[in-house]
Amino acid sequence: MEGKREEIRKGPWKAEEDEVVINHVKKYGPRDWSSIRSKGLLQRTGKSCRLRWVNKLRPNLKSGCKFTSEEERVVIELQAQFGNKWAKIATYLHGRTDNDVKNFWSSRQKRLARILQNSSATSSNTESHKIINREVSGFTNVVPSSEGLKKSPSSLSNIDNYDEMVKMVPLPDLVDTNLLHFETNQSHLGDFNQPQQDMTAFSSAGSQQLLASFEDPYWFDVFGAIDGDVAVEQPFLKPTTSCGDGSVNPDAFFDDFPTDMFDQI
DNA sequence: AAGGACTTCAACCGCACATAC
DNA sequence: CGTATGTGCGGTTGAAGTCCT
Structure with a gap:
């Protein structure tokens, strides 16, 4: 399944490499990470690319902000x-x-x-x-x-x-x-009762289908909402505009x- | 001002689970 | 059904930055 057997690059990421990952996500979504290497786009493992996306390149990350x-x-x-x-x-x-x-x-x-x-x-x-x-x-x-x-x-x-x-x-x-017994007692949490990845808000059949395609919770951050009916639940902590x-x-x-x-x- | 102590953060590794073939 | 491959997750490490003496 692997393409070329080139040496795997490790260590800090360069801006050009980040760009390749971002372009990959734009084209194919946050998946098929291994194809980045098999296509010869980067000498990084799929795991490494995914990690880079999740931890640094994904939109709306509070990187550099201390925990409140x-x-x-x-x-x-x-x-x-x-x-x-x-x-x-x-x-x-x-x-x-x-x-x-x-x-x-x-x-x-x-x-x-x-x-x-x-x-x-x-x-x-x-x-x-x-x-x-x-x-x-x-x-x-x-x-x-x-x-x-x-x-x-x-x-x-x-x-x-x-x-x-x-x-x-x-x-x-x-x-x-008691408020933290999410599985059994979520109703008490009010606005904060859903984690970011809870997709129950996508109730229509169309939205469910879309979700099956776009599993990543940040897909909409990158490419915008697909359906006007789609209302993403508030995260447990509401996003802050700055940090x-x-x-x-x-x-x-x-x-x-x-x-x-x-x-x- | 310099050097050491300490903290933070990015990235890697290995394992487990899911999915495809 | 078994194996290969892909993905996700938790633990760990080391470099860089910051603080303290």
Whole structure:
């Protein structure tokens, strides 16, 4: 099935290679990745091309944007429910890929490990240490926010301030976990009850047929809506027009609550 | 200012599952 | 029905960037 047995290229992608992949998707859709190589268009494997498309070239990706507190909260909750099903979790976050979620989670885990390591090496009686212990014992899959610890990850001094620490807590009580039983209890979720890839909105026979052809949820982002009747469901998190500076305050979610309400967590 | 520590992110690998033949 | 091939996913790694001392 393979075409030429040329050497497979690896490593960083060039703009020309990206262009080839984009053109391929325009012509054939996000599939038949292996044909890119078999046709001699690129010396990349089909897997590599697909990955490049999914993680970098696909439209409406929030590449380069830090996770907001809201996204962070969703990831924490969904990870607790689904485990390390990054692709599944990513479907609830507009513009995020499984790789994004995976990397985000992984770096938070490392950070927590570091904090715990440092906290055990320092005084066991500090307020921050108590908070961390409570956090870890009661919510083992949860790690602190990147925002709270970013500045000095190797030291606990920056979390001595309780308010700061509060921002790092996942606040399980703030989220009704019943809402996260998507399979059995989706009606409670209102606008947020469907992942991005949920295609139940395409109810007409014509739309179903189209869907069979265009399985990729981002097809419409690239080539526009096919049918005026087609109404794509809102993702779990509504897309933001921009990211990072200005529009989204990472801590805004927590600002809506009195700080003392977290004392019981 | 320089060097080390740490974080982030892109990309690869291997496995599992789906589909075609 | 078995095998080959394609695709999707999770884990891991290493380079580059950022922060800290």
